[in-house]
Amino acid sequence: MTVDLSLYLVTDPELCGDRGVVETVRQAVEGGVRVVQVRDKTATEAEIVEQLIAVSQVIDGRALLVVNDRLDAAVAARERGARVHGVHLGQGDASVRRAREVLGPDALIGLTANSAAHLEAVLALPVGTVDYLGVGVIRPTATKPDHPAPLGVDGFRDFVARSPLPCVAIGGVGLDDAEALRDAGAAGIAVVSALCAAEDPAATARAFRRRWLAGSVPRVLSIAGSDPSGGAGIQADIKSIAANGGYGMAVPTALTAQNTQGVRGVHVPPAEFLRAQLDAVSDDIVIDAVKIGMLADAEVIRTVAAWLDRARPPIVVLDPVMVATSGDRLLEPDAERELRDLLRRATLVTPNLAELAVLSGRDVGDWSEAIAAAEDLSTDVGVAVLVKGGHLAGNDAPDALIDARHGRRQEYSGTRIVTSSTHGTGCSLSSALATLLARGLEPEQAVRAARSWLRESLRAGEALRVGRGHGPINHFSGLWARADTTSGVAASEVAASEVAASEVAAEWWERIADIRAQIDELPFIRALADGSLEREPFLAYLAQDALYLREYARVLSEAARRAPTSAEQAFWAHSAHGSIVGELELHASWLTPQQGVSAATFAAEPSAATTAYLDHLRSVAFGGDYAEIVAAVLPCFWLYTDLGRRLHAGEFGEYARDPQHPFASWLATYADPAFEEATETAILYASGAAARADAATRARMSRVFEVSSAHELAFFAAPMEFSPAG
Numbered sequence: 175m176t177v178d179l180s181l182y183l184v185t186d187p188e189l190c191g192d193r194g195v196v197e198t199v200r201q202a203v204e205g206g207v208r209v210v211q212v213r214d215k216t217a218t219e220a221e222i223v224e225q226l227i228a229v230s231q232v233i234d235g236r237a238l239l240v241v242n243d244r245l246d247a248a249v250a251a252r253e254r255g256a257r258v259h260g261v262h263l264g265q266g267d268a269s270v271r272r273a274r275e276v277l278g279p280d281a282l283i284g285l286t287a288n289s290a291a292h293l294e295a296v297l298a299l300p301v302g303t304v305d306y307l308g309v310g311v312i313r314p315t316a317t318k319p320d321h322p323a324p325l326g327v328d329g330f331r332d333f334v335a336r337s338p339l340p341c342v343a344i345g346g347v348g349l350d351d352a353e354a355l356r357d358a359g360a361a362g363i364a365v366v367s368a369l370c371a372a373e374d375p376a377a378t379a380r381a382f383r384r385r386w387l388a389g390s391v392p393r394v395l396s397i398a399g400s401d402p403s404g405g406a407g408i409q410a411d412i413k414s415i416a417a418n419g420g421y422g423m424a425v426p427t428a429l430t431a432q433n434t435q436g437v438r439g440v441h442v443p444p445a446e447f448l449r450a451q452l453d454a455v456s457d458d459i460v461i462d463a464v465k466i467g468m469l470a471d472a473e474v475i476r477t478v479a480a481w482l483d484r485a486r487p488p489i490v491v492l493d494p495v496m497v498a499t500s501g502d503r504l505l506e507p508d509a510e511r512e513l514r515d516l517l518r519r520a521t522l523v524t525p526n527l528a529e530l531a532v533l534s535g536r537d538v539g540d541w542s543e544a545i546a547a548a549e550d551l552s553t554d555v556g557v558a559v560l561v562k563g564g565h566l567a568g569n570d571a572p573d574a575l576i577d578a579r580h581g582r583r584q585e586y587s588g589t590r591i592v593t594s595s596t597h598g599t600g601c602s603l604s605s606a607l608a609t610l611l612a613r614g615l616e617p618e619q620a621v622r623a624a625r626s627w628l629r630e631s632l633r634a635g636e637a638l639r640v641g642r643g644h645g646p647i648n649h650f651s652g653l654w655a656r657a658d659t660t661s662g663v664a665a666s667e668v669a670a671s672e673v674a675a676s677e678v679a680a681e682w683w684e685r686i687a688d689i690r691a692q693i694d695e696l697p698f699i700r701a702l703a704d705g706s707l708e709r710e711p712f713l714a715y716l717a718q719d720a721l722y723l724r725e726y727a728r729v730l731s732e733a734a735r736r737a738p739t740s741a742e743q744a745f746w747a748h749s750a751h752g753s754i755v756g757e758l759e760l761h762a763s764w765l766t767p768q769q770g771v772s773a774a775t776f777a778a779e780p781s782a783a784t785t786a787y788l789d790h791l792r793s794v795a796f797g798g799d800y801a802e803i804v805a806a807v808l809p810c811f812w813l814y815t816d817l818g819r820r821l822h823a824g825e826f827g828e829y830a831r832d833p834q835h836p837f838a839s840w841l842a843t844y845a846d847p848a849f850e851e852a853t854e855t856a857i858l859y860a861s862g863a864a865a866r867a868d869a870a871t872r873a874r875m876s877r878v879f880e881v882s883s884a885h886e887l888a889f890f891a892a893p894m895e896f897s898p899a900g
């Protein structure tokens with residue numbers, strides 16, 4: 175088995191504080207730590223043994239466990255059933271030869287080394303005695319008071335170049351060192367204080383993984399059925415993984431004879447051969463994430479479960495496929511119980527409504543019942559659940575991410591896309607998620623990014639003209655559209671782009687999390703929602719909005735003028751038109767004497783906030799390129815849609831959705847599906863431009879996006895800070 179040393183946690187009881195070592199390990203492993211070293215220089219042997227047993231339980235096979243120094247404790251803990259994989263020894267500690275003898279050939283044995291003399295000693299050992307070297311310290315650190323002179327990244331690189339064994343960088347390693355150390359040849363980074371003292375070790379571990387993987391391609395394995403028509407199963411998975419920036423691999427569990435109209439037959443190869451395929455991959459390749467789809471029968475499930483326990487992939491997205499879109503069964507009914515047992519080995523489970531009903535044993539008639547059933551399932555099994563609303567009746571296709579362990583629930587709303595090309599949507603979504611999670615995205619971000627990509631692919635499915643039934647989605651529509659015609663951007667250039675558009679969008683949205691939170695708290699928004707907003711500040715706000723929209727339209731026209739493709743040109747020109755219509759609409763229905771608009775409001779000059787915002791947009795339009803302009807205009811789309819949707823969903827109180835609300839008709843415009851659609855397209859074009867851009871342009875885009883968002887905040891804040899005499 176190849177050992178994944180990429181992210182290595184060394185525990186420190188003091189730094190873990192009240193949370194304790196065991197809980198810290200649990201969270202860090204959830205975030206993607208691959209090796210845990212229990213290190214406690216002062217505990218007694220009996221205490222260490224107890225700690226190893228407890229830590230082994232929370233790791234539950236998802237990471238490797240080694241102990242610092244205490245070979246005897248490792249042996250004693252093993253005797254009591256703990257899964258202790260090995261030891262990490264210092265130069266002065268008990269001999270590594272003895273450790274190998276005692277723990278056996280499969281144990282993981284590490285040795286601290288940082289000098290030429292240490293390297294000599296390693297070279298003198300029989301091959302197979304030591305598996306890796308812990309090399310450091312990299313920077314001065316307080317967690318090892320007697321540490322040698324720091325190597326720095328350069329010293330580390332020199333050491334790696336001469337080392338016959340994989341080297342894990344240790345000692346004072348922070349988030350900002352991850353990429354440099356990887357480039358210097360590290361097999362992994364060992365982290366002590368940055369994880370032990372972290373407020374949220376899972377999120378911090380994901381951040382480390384994100385940095386570690388930056389610029390590299392995650393290796394993602396699909397274990398699923400084959401669909402020869404290419405729309406579902408492993409074929410869809412490989413395309414989805416590639417479209418989302420991963421290297422795809424596939425082990426088929428079953429062959430189906432299927433097309434867009436239905437499944438004609440299923441052939442399940444011997445389980446023994448399934449095992450051989452799985453082992454062939456994991457014996458050679460470090461796997462960053464696994465997606466599991468069709469499992470056919472109970473024996474397949476048992477074989478995959480046993481392999482998961484051996485290979486311990488850090489991320490497992492399980493799509494509990496039972497019935498195809500066409501209605502054909504893809505799992506023997508008697509295997510449903512076994513499938514339920516497999517769930518607890520997953521990071522994320524993605525049932526559709528019917529599958530959720532079977533797995534939770536509850537009726538799932540409508541969306542609220544689906545959410546309740548998903549809460550149940552997540553509590554029961556202890557994993558995150560993404561419940562998918564693709565099969566709901568009506569105009570919406572929502573999904574919800576529920577993690578009962580953390581009390582998290584995130585709903586994603588979206589209008590249903592009218593298309594018959596829905597074959598393989600579930601397969602595609604789950605493998606996109608596995609890939610994005612492997613890139614280190616937070617689960618909420620990964621779902622947002624995967625959905626945005628899926629919706630784009632759904633829209634473009636029918637144009638592929640594949641089959642006469644439920645056709646496939648177009649996994650690469652975004653990529654191909656951006657490689658399009660007049661832009662002169664070659665497809666190969668696009669393919670070489672280091673970031674996925676969906677990831678850029680998720681990152682930008684995260685970047686302004688603070689601004690969004692502040693907007694939500696503004697007295698203006700609160701008063702608008704609960705109906706207590708006075709007419710005068712509201713109308714003063716609309717007067718500013720009208721002034722803004724007129725100029726905003728000009729900036730959108732500039733985006734249209736510079737657009738690289740005709741589709742983009744048409745979109746921005748259409749948006750400019752929409753902006754002018756919006757302005758005229760405000761004058762026709764709100765900014766009228768009948769509405770009680772005062773002379774002062776009517777004749778309003780741009781306020782300081784409006785002027786500042788417009789100056790910013792105009793300066794980007796004047797001096798920036800297409801990419802920057804579209805990043806600058808985006809917050810106005812995105813923040814309004816988001817706010818409108820949440821107001822409409824009752825997140826700010828029920829009154830905001832009441833038709834009796836004094837500003838109901840105005841509130842309705844922002845929850846308008848057409849506006850939501852436009853926002854999705856704007857996000858797509860802006861993030862697409864970012865994905866094609868070089869790193870410097872991308873950084874400028876991200877900056878102007880943030881600045882525009884800050885201006886949005888000031889624009890919303892202005893009416894309550896300064897109400898003009900009326």
Ligand SMILES: Nc1ncnc2c1ncn2[C@@H]1O[C@H](COP(=O)(O)OP(=O)(O)O)[C@@H](O)[C@H]1O
Nearest residue numbers: 526562563564565571572573590591599600603
């Ligand atoms: N017509 C549609 N428009 C928009 N999103 C859809 C549509 N159909 C399915 N989806 C989305 O596709 C994903 C797969 O959902 P679903 O169809 O419920 O699962 P499955 O394919 O496993 O049966 C979900 O994110 C769902 O919201």
Ligand SMILES: Cc1ncc(COP(=O)(O)O)c(N)n1
Nearest residue numbers: 399406407498598599600601
């Ligand atoms: C081999 C195979 N696996 C899975 C599905 C489910 O497809 P969907 O993603 O539409 O639920 C399928 N039709 N065929």
Ligand SMILES: [Mg+2]
Nearest residue numbers: 495526600601
């Ligand atoms: Mg499905």
